[in-house]
Amino acid sequence: MSEFLKFAYELLSQVVYNIVTWLVAFLKLFITGWAEYFLIFRTYFPTLEVFAKILSVILMIILFAIPVLLVIILVRHMILRHQLKADKTDNAALYKEIGRLNKQVLSLMEEKNSILALKVNAMGGTKRIPYVGASALTDDVLPTVGEVTSGKGLAEAAATAAGAGAVAAGAVIAAAEGGVAGAAGVPSAAAMASAPVVNAVISEAKKNIGHRFPKLTLVDEKYANYQIPEYNNDITLEEFAEGYRLFAASQLKLYYTPEIVRRFVAGMAASKLLILEGISGTGKTSLPYSFSRYLYNPATIVSVQPSYRDRSELLGYFNEFSKRFNETEFLRALYEANYREEPTLIVLDEMNLARIEYYFAEMLSVLEMPSKDEWVLDLVPTAWEGDPVKMDGGKIHVSDATWFVGTANNDDSTFTITDKVYDRAMPIELNERADAFECDPQPACYVTTEHLEYLFQKAKVEHPISDDLMDKMQKLDSYLVTRFKLSFGNRIMKQMYDFIPVYVACGGTELDAMDYIVARKVLKKFESMNVSFVRDEITGLINYIEKTFGKAGMEDSKSYLRRIQNLY
Template identity: 50%
Template sequence: MVNFARYYVDFIRRLFSNIGEFFKRIFEAFADLLFNDVVNYFKNLIDASKTFGFLDWLIAIVVIGINVIFIIFIVIRLYQFLRHYIRFAKSELDKDELLEEIALLSQKTVELADEKNKILQLKMGNVTGYSGQDNPFDDKPKVITSRFAKLIQVDNTYKNQITSVTMSPEDMIGLPELINRFINFSASKLGLYYDKKTIATYFSGMATSKIMILEGISGTGKTSLPYAMGKFFSNDSAIISVQPSWRDRAEMIGYLNEFTKKFNETDFLKELYETTYREDLNFIVLDELNLARIEYYFAEFLSIMEMPNVSEWKIDIVPDTQPGDPRRFENGKLLVPQNVWFVGTANKDDSTFTITDKVYDRAVSIIMNQKAEFIDAPPTDGITMSHEYLESLFLTAQKANPITPKTMDNLEKLDDFIAAKFKITFGNRITKQIKAFVPVFVACGGSEIEGLDYMVARKILRKFETLNLPFLQDELAELITVMDKLFGKNAFKECTLFINDLRKQF
């Protein structure tokens, strides 16, 4: 044991001696580099300069100057690095202190919230006699307060009302007369003017999807069109202004406040809930819907509306059911009825977001870039129409005007060409929409080719905007030739105009 102790003591002495020698040599090396050898540097320079000529002195001055500048640069960089490091270390310490303060404040916030809830509970006990426990000797009825103040108001409004729609014989009209009547009503009663194609496209879009997008330059009547529709059908449209801050569904629908245990209801939720009581036509307008990303805040609606079973179109509002909740809720969910359409208006400028394919594929897009001309319309009243009656008009039109097999065959050939040349194709969803849109468009007074032209331009060719078009000029010209060959010379006017606009950009 003594021998090992002696060995270990010698080992420790030698280790620390080596460590001391290591730092000593490093210190001596720095001393030689920066101090001891500096004198020798100058002596060697003086000795060597005795044999320098003019050119030698010139080169020496340049080289020495460069070396001095380099040393100064190194010193400055080291100084900046040390200064930056000190600031960074100081900021990290400040962050740690801030995090500690935030944690303390959060803890105090929770404590204050608990005290607030206790105070509210005491106040409720004084007002209603409720102290948090059931009193078996209290015969007074318990007061149940709802967490949905606005929706309960809707329940009370429709509590004793008959909401069924009774149509008069004058209101039981077909689609062409419906379009003419709306145009005359808007012109005579509202001073708003629309052409027949725009209104025919609007009604055909209603038969195709519950989501419609009105696009175009400002001042062409995008917002006023669904507004006029509400006035025409004797049920004002709900206009909801989309805010740039909308990031998720909570901004549009609302959310449950965990502190107050109340639901922060939005106007959108109230208007949607009210449609569950009605049997007529309802329009909820999302004004300037692309000020925020619609695929974020409207994502749940985009998903449920893809379900073939409309009884599954349910939006989750709250995770549970409590006494006092609105009557139309089913286990905290709200069924989106079939008598409501969501109409979005969209501008394209630097302040807006791009509408993605996910939205366009599920919606019907209507371009409104021109104002309609003045119409000297006779005084025309609005109409009372049930959702069921309008749906029957759509179904009748789809059965009476199916797309001809020849047109469908040509559409498949066009799809094959676009897939081969542009690597873009459309699936069953768009095919289903075309089969729903075109027959109603024909029933509204348009032609089969004209309706198909509009859908191909809005649903398929619109995807070309994402392609590298400068290298596809020949293919675009060939596409126009193929469309003329399949559907007739200049028959696809919308598509041709769209393609030519794309070619002009490059």
């Protein structure tokens, strides 16, 4: 035991010694040590140069300011703490005032809800829905809970809804559905007894709302007696592409080179999403517009806004109050495409003013589905009587005849198009205007999407990619993987198999088609890399392309690489 006491004494004495030593050192640092500091200052100050003297004075001021600042903070904290303790009465009064104001806010909100209920009842007709808030403002006697939830009150609401408009009917649904549940969300006995009446009210009100998709209903009426035109299903792809170029020039005074037209048509074969890039004034928007005029099916042009963040910007949303769907032109065009046999183009003008992967995300996912039967969008959870004909259970089908064409500028006002979007789309660059030319008037062309898809498949059979070109592609792929960790990828390879044969069928060569795919789909990934570290490797890549494809081959890819190399 004596040994333990000796151990404890020695240990605790050492702890106390260290604490006292720290306190003494702290006091000496900020209080008693100033005599030594000034002695050192006086010893060195006369021997210092002018600049060193200024620095020494600044150093002494900083050392003096530290304890002064600590004292000020401590005193301020003590004063504030004292004031808080002295103001207990004032604080209590403040808390009471805050509580009183909160009660006033709740009272005003209740009054607002009561006035809204009055307004809804006034729109419904002479009889009112039994509502406690409205009765409190207009009646001397408040209705009981039994009166509110009874079948009699709900039946009166149903009778009122029968002659009301869409807004009043929506209010009936809200009132009837709300009357079933009790205050805590548990149905009362009276509410359960009146459940059949409630269902009848809801059903009747839904009928009286009318069409909750008015624009889509007008589309149904438009095509009720639609006469199918006589289509030209004997045309070839080359005739189709050249016919459009002559139509745009003769009818609309818009001029495009054969290469641009071939890329556009071949891009339609490779993807349902095309992105037209280039400087302003080169005809990015007019290209899909004139192409749709050539097909007798004018495109719908949607001007993308910077505020677009989700699917509701494109598809619209269901308004719970009016019980109608706020439809957009995008949704109307998407729905109308289910009636048309010819291709439908929907143009997203300035599509990168907002982030494409935000507002267009669901459409990108839908278009990736392997089965066209899975190309559906959920608009509303359930089907109602009077919904558009082409809707199924609140869902709308994305027709295989629909193509989405986005125009994009690359400047400070736009977002960068990510690889996720580029991989799924077919980019087409328009950086210069074609020269004007004279030609005979060219009529428009009636052609079905089915025939166009047949021509795409026929091109893959008649113009398959040659084995020699495939071998060179594999070598280039291996080179890119080894030197740059870049690869064609499965999606790009699939697009290449679709794009090149159609480009050849439109009058081009397979080397030019592959050159374009490699430049726009593979080498474009250099823009997201730190090219300054691989600038010399790019020179080697250019030399490898010339060695593999010849000096005159792959000019588009080589010029693109040189531009990237000079840019960085």
